[in-house]
Structure formats: structure tokens, C-alpha cells
Amino acid sequence: xxxxxxxxxxxxxxxxxxxxxxxxxxxxxxxxxxxxxxxxxxxxxxxxxxxxxxxxxxxxxxxxxxxxxxxxxxxxxxxxxxxxxxxxxxxxxxxxxxxxxxxxxxxxxxxxxxxxxxxxxxxxxxxxxxxxxxxxxxxxxxxxxxxxxxxxxxxxxxxxxxxxxxxxxxxxxxxxxxxxxxxxxxxxxxxxxxx
Amino acid sequence: xxxxxxxxxxxxxxxxxxxxxxxxxxxxxxxxxxxxxxxxxxxxxxxxxxxxxxxxxxxxxxxxxxxxxxxxxxxxxxxxxxxxxxxxxxxxxxxxxxxxxxxxxxxxxxxxxxxxxxxxxxxxxxxxxxxxxxxxxxxxxxxxxxxxxxxxxxxxxxxxxxxxxxxxxxxxxxxxxxxxxxxxxxxxxxxxxxx
Numbered sequence: 001x002x003x004x005x006x007x008x009x010x011x012x013x014x015x016x017x018x019x020x021x022x023x024x025x026x027x028x029x030x031x032x033x034x035x036x037x038x039x040x041x042x043x044x045x046x047x048x049x050x051x052x053x054x055x056x057x058x059x060x061x062x063x064x065x066x067x068x069x070x071x072x073x074x075x076x077x078x079x080x081x082x083x084x085x086x087x088x089x090x091x092x093x094x095x096x097x098x099x100x101x102x103x104x105x106x107x108x109x110x111x112x113x114x115x116x117x118x119x120x121x122x123x124x125x126x127x128x129x130x131x132x133x134x135x136x137x138x139x140x141x142x143x144x145x146x147x148x149x150x151x152x153x154x155x156x157x158x159x160x161x162x163x164x165x166x167x168x169x170x171x172x173x174x175x176x177x178x179x180x181x182x183x184x185x186x187x188x189x190x191x192x193x194x195x
Numbered sequence: 196x197x198x199x200x201x202x203x204x205x206x207x208x209x210x211x212x213x214x215x216x217x218x219x220x221x222x223x224x225x226x227x228x229x230x231x232x233x234x235x236x237x238x239x240x241x242x243x244x245x246x247x248x249x250x251x252x253x254x255x256x257x258x259x260x261x262x263x264x265x266x267x268x269x270x271x272x273x274x275x276x277x278x279x280x281x282x283x284x285x286x287x288x289x290x291x292x293x294x295x296x297x298x299x300x301x302x303x304x305x306x307x308x309x310x311x312x313x314x315x316x317x318x319x320x321x322x323x324x325x326x327x328x329x330x331x332x333x334x335x336x337x338x339x340x341x342x343x344x345x346x347x348x349x350x351x352x353x354x355x356x357x358x359x360x361x362x363x364x365x366x367x368x369x370x371x372x373x374x375x376x377x378x379x380x381x382x383x384x385x386x387x388x389x390x
Contacts, residue, residue, distance in 0.1 A: 002313070003341040004300075005348070007334040009233035009241045010312055012265050012357035013208045013370065037232025038204035038362075039244050040324035046204045047242065047329070049234050070207050076374045080381030090385075097384055105199075117205055118197070127320055127331065129235035134242070136322065136329065139202040146198040153200070155363040162207035164359070164370060167233075168350040170378060174371035175208065175359060179271045182365040186275030189292055190285075 009035070009167070016079050016163040016172055019048050020067035020101065020110045020118075021059030023087060028094055028101040028110035031056045032083030034165035035132070036068065044139040045124060049132040055087030060135050064123040065107035068137075069115035072161045073174045078114070079163060080172070106140045116145040116160055204230070204362070211274055211358040211367055214243050215262035215296065215305045215313075216254030218282060223289055223296040223305035226251045227278030229360035230327070231263065239334040240319060244327040250282030255330050259318040260302035263332075264310035267356045268369045273309070274358060275367070301335045311340040311355055 014034035023029050035049035046068055050057045060066045071079050078097045085093050094101065101110035104120045111118040121137025148156045157175065164173040209229035216224050230244035241263055245252045255261045266274050273292045280288050289296065296305035299315045306313040316332025343351045352370065359368040 001341050002306075002338040003344050005337040005339055005344070007239045007336055009236070009239050009334055010265070010314060010337045010339070010350075011210050011212065011231065011233055011241060011263065012312070012352070012355060013210055013359050014233065015206050015208055017206065035233040035235075036206065037242065037244075038206055038209065038230040039242070039322075039329045040230075040327040041204070042326040043324070044202045044204050045324050045329075046206060047232065047234070049232075068206065070205070073374050077380045077384065080375070080377055080379065081384035082381070084378060084381050085385050111197075117207070119205060125322055125324075127234070127322060129238070129240050129320075129331070131237040132235040134234045134240075134331065136324070139204055141202055142200040142205045143197040144200055144205070146196050149198050149200070155205075157207070157361045157364055157366070157368065160207060163374065164208050165377065166352045166370075169352055171352070171376055172374040172380075173352065174374055175361075176369035176371035179268050179358065179367040179369055180275070182275055182360065182367060183279060184275065185272045185367075186277070186279050189272065189276035190280050 014165040016165040018069040018082060018112050018115060019056050020069055020112050021056050022063055022109060023055055023059055027091055029055050029087040030082050030094055030112050032079045039136050045136050046139060047134050047136040049134050051132055060123055063108040065109040066121050066137055067109045067111055068119040068121060069112035070117035071115045071163050073163050075114055076163055076172045116148055118143040209360040211360040213264040213277060213307050213310060214251050215264055215307050216251050217258055217304060218250060218254055222286055224250050224254060224282040225277050225289055225307050227274045234331050240331050241334060242329050242331040244329050246327055255318055258303040260304040261316050261332055262304045262306055263314040264307035265312035266310045266358050268358050270309055271358055271367045311343055313338040
């Protein structure tokens with residue numbers, strides 16, 4: 001039996017990401033968001049939902065660029081801090097959190113060096129959804145800790161240990177174990193072999 | 196040291212979701228996507244990226260509605276099948292996969308009953324991103340297996356056991372363990388107590 005919970009964006013899992021921007025004074029800023037995802041392949045795009053009262057909202061509009069940074073579980077407390085505190089209230093919050101950045105290679109936004117994966121994004125679309133703007137950025141380049149990239153070019157997910165956000169309980173979780181290969185474990189159904 | 200990987204939407208984790216729609220012949224359809232996420236709170240919105248060659252793309256435009264369905268790890272092989280095979284090639288793919296549906300209460304799209312969480316969504320925005328359209332739907336209602344909802348109204352994440360998609364390696368994973376409470380574990384940084 002199902003129970004109705006009322007309307008909310010109840011998706012599992014969500015990522016716990018940092019969105020990096022430069023403020024008008026040139027200081028790097030980053031905020032945490034779980035409301036984000038991949039949007040397209042050609043061009044590669046990702047989207048992030050940002051409230052208008054966040055410094056990030058102004059910064060993305062001003063510089064038309066942002067980074068998406070994928071933290072590991074070890075960074076959980078700092079990610080949480082960067083979600084709680086707005087750059088409008090604490091302009092130097094990255095220094096306070098002991099977070100380091102470097103300029104993007106292609107766009108006017110900072111890479112969060114503490115995160116093992118950084119996406120450089122150029123603003124492509126802004127969708128006004130009332131309480132949030134959904135900013136869709138074209139991914140221009142992806143940086144990854146070289147220790148996480150295998151000889152086959154694939155990312156070592158267990159070593160990455162990405163941070164997972166679980167809505168409703170409002171908790172961060174870690175990843176567990178592999179369940180199966182995509183584009184593979186469903187093939188037996190496609191051919192009818194398992195019917 | 197970081198390594199550049201070239202541009203792609205390299206976000207971790209991604210959800211592995213089923214998007215439910217009705218086809219023109221009235222048959223329920225569902226496809227898997229990992230390119231999806233929460234977009235806003237008021238109104239609550241979620242987005243899903245769909246290629247124009249999928250039946251789902253036509254169906255969402257025709258009925259201006261879709262469901263987002265959150266599977267557990269036990270459904271991984273069926274989810275994978277529903278991602279591999281388009282409803283344009285196998286119009287009755289849900290029956291083939293042994294998947295059951297029921298009509299939404301508020302919108303013209305089917306709930307995938309095999310998934311413990313179902314979101315009824317009314318199409319609000321369509322963003323054309325060339326190879327994909329990013330469909331943003333307003334969440335009208337959320338259904339959840341009542342066995343997963345505690346007395347406090349919160350969802351039991353461990354029992355839900357949501358399916359996680361990991362890009363690059365193209366694998367499904369399960370969730371691990373809780374890492375910490377959001378809006379909480381970063382507070383010591385906000386007050387400076389841990390500095």
C-alpha cells in the first residue's frame with residue numbers, strides 16, 4: 001500500500017555538490033546544492049538550482065559561468081557548512097572552511113581544489129522557477145584527481161567515495177557496493193532469455 | 196594533480212529513475228534515466244533529460260504529464276532493460292519486464308507500482324538542449340510505500356535502498372552508510388567553534 005506525502009521533489013539519491021563562482025570583489029565563493037543533475041550530452045550540460053538570495057545566483061548571472069565540484073565523503077562537514085552559510089553573509093566563507101580554489105582554465109569561475117572532480121561550466125540557459133533559478137551550464141572541461149583515473153580512462157568510484165544527499169531525512173550517505181553493469185544486466189530481458 | 200578528461204556531465208552520484216508516460220495507444224510506458232534532478236521547491240519541480248527518439252519524449256509533449264519513479268536496488272535489471280529498449284521499438288516493454296502500473300491520481304501518466312516512490316508531475320517547462328529536451332515538471336503528489344514511512348513522516352532510506360547510477364564506469368551501485376546530518380555537521384564551522 002502506498003501513502004501520499006504531498007508534493008516535494010522526492011528523488012533518491014541526490015548528489016551533494018559545490019557550485020563555484022567569483023563574487024564581484026573577486027573572491028571565490030562556493031555553495032552546496034543537492035538540486036542538480038545532468039541535462040544533455042551534445043553539448044554536455046548540467047543544471048543547478050539556486051535561490052535568488054544566494055550570492056551564487058548573482059555571481060552566475062554576472063560572470064555567466066560556474067563550476068560544479070564533486071566532493072568525497074571526507075569533505076562532508078565543509079560541504080554542509082557551505083550549504084548553511086550564504087556568501088552574502090560570510091563573503092570569505094571558503095577561507096573560513098579552509099577550502100582552496102584555482103581559476104578555471106576556460107571560464108571565469110574557480111575550481112574547488114578540495115573536490116576530486118571539477119566541471120567548468122559556461123551558462124547556457126536560466127529557467128526561472130519562482131523560488132529557484134535552474135541554471136544550465138555547458139560543460140567545457142572536466143578535471144579529475146589523476147589518482148582516480150584508471151588506465152582505461154574510467155573513474156575509480158570506490159576511491160572517489162562521492163557524497164550522497166538523502167532528502168526527507170536530510171542526511172549525507174556514502175556509496176555502498178556495485179549492483180551491476182548498466183546497458184548489460186537488463187539485456188536478458190531484452191532478448192527474452194530470462195522470460 | 197588533476198587530469199583533464201574532456202567535457203561530459205560527470206556528476207556523482209546520479210539517480211537511476213523510471214519516467215512513466217502514456218503512449219498514444221493508451222499503453223503505459225516507462226524509460227530509465229539517470230539525467231534528472233530536483234529543480235525548485237515552490238512550486239516543487241523536478242527535471243528529466245529525454246532524447247527526441249524516445250517514445251517518452253513524444254508522450255510527455257502529448258499529455259503534458261509524466262511520473263518519476265524511484266526504484267530500489269532489487270529492480271536494477273528491469274530498470275536497465277527499460278533504459279536499453281525504447282517504447283518505439285517495443286511498445287509493450289512494461290509487460291515484457293513484468294512491470295505493473297496504475298493511473299496517476301492527478302495527472303495523465305502512470306505510476307510504476309514496482310517502485311516504492313512515485314512522483315506525479317505536470318509538465319511546466321521544456322528546455323531544448325539539442326540532443327535532449329530537459330522536461331521540468333511540477334510535482335503534484337508523491338506516493339511512497341507506507342512501510343517506508345516512519346511515524347515522523349520521514350522515509351526510511353536504508354529500507355528504500357535506492358538505486359544509484361555511476362557514470363564513467365556505467366554501473367549501478369547501492370547506498371552505503373550515513374555520514375552525517377545535513378544542516379548540522381557543518382554548524383561548528385559556521386560558529387567557528389572548530390577553528
